[in-house]
Amino acid sequence: xxxxxxxxxxxxxxxxxxxxxxxxxxxxxxxxxxxxxxxxxxxxxxxxxxxxxxxxxxxxxxxxxxxxxxxxxxxxxxxxxxxxxxxxxxxxxxxxxxxxxxxxxxxxxxxxxxxxxxxxxxxxxxxxxxxxxxxxxxxxxxxxxxxxxxxxxxxxxxxxxxxxxxxxxxxxxxxxxxxxxxxxxxxxxxxxxxxxxxxxxxxxxxxxxxx
Numbered sequence: 001x002x003x004x005x006x007x008x009x010x011x012x013x014x015x016x017x018x019x020x021x022x023x024x025x026x027x028x029x030x031x032x033x034x035x036x037x038x039x040x041x042x043x044x045x046x047x048x049x050x051x052x053x054x055x056x057x058x059x060x061x062x063x064x065x066x067x068x069x070x071x072x073x074x075x076x077x078x079x080x081x082x083x084x085x086x087x088x089x090x091x092x093x094x095x096x097x098x099x100x101x102x103x104x105x106x107x108x109x110x111x112x113x114x115x116x117x118x119x120x121x122x123x124x125x126x127x128x129x130x131x132x133x134x135x136x137x138x139x140x141x142x143x144x145x146x147x148x149x150x151x152x153x154x155x156x157x158x159x160x161x162x163x164x165x166x167x168x169x170x171x172x173x174x175x176x177x178x179x180x181x182x183x184x185x186x187x188x189x190x191x192x193x194x195x196x197x198x199x200x201x202x203x204x205x206x207x208x209x210x211x
Contacts, residue, residue: 068098068118071102072099072102073099073115076102076115077089077115077206078090080111080113081205082208084110084112084113086180087179087180088205088206089180089200090203091196091199091203092203093199096120097119098117099115100116102114102115105128107136108130108133108140112131114126114127116186119192124186124188125186125187125193126186128182130181132181133181134176134181137181138172138183141185144166145169147163148160148162149161149162149163149171152190154175155198155201155202157177157197158175159173159175160174170185172184173193173197177201182200
């Protein structure tokens with residue numbers, strides 16, 4: 001802001017007013033700093049207004065986990081079982097397991113129904129059922145690199161576990177159930193994978209009346 005000369009008396013005040021008026025720029029010529037300050041003030045006022053309504057909140061600690069949106073996986077698998085040439089099962093998991101996703105994927109060039117569960121410990125495991133052979137199922141699950149790491153025994157069945165050195169690649173559990181292959185992946189404990197596999201093995205395939 002330019003320094004104005006100092007005047008005494010009424011003449012001085014009049015001169016100051018004239019000086020201010022002559023130095024005031026039209027709004028169109030305001031510099032970027034003025035615009036930035038105005039923008040910041042608008043944002044602050046918006047935040048204060050929204051916060052006062054209670055429509056948003058901020059918690060710097062651990063976020064609260066709301067209820068899981070459950071999907072009707074049973075109906076989905078019932079419909080999928082009608083369109084594939086291998087047995088499809090619906091494992092009814094105990095309380096605490098919630099089906100939150102159900103979709104059709106492609107594996108080995110054929111449809112493969114996939115259902116996901118949120119586990120009691122807030123993990124997530126998805127099960128894909130396919131008619132492809134075990135090795136094809138393991139290789140075609142996704143494009144991420146894995147190698148066979150170990151074999152686990154679940155209810156007398158051998159389950160191959162594929163892992164990766166890359167941290168963002170999740171393990172893949174593959175089981176040949178004779179009439180179909182089960183492919184599991186997700187973020188869960190080993191005992192949770194085993195529980196889902198055990199339940200699936202003990203579940204009879206979905207049956208449909210002969211047409």
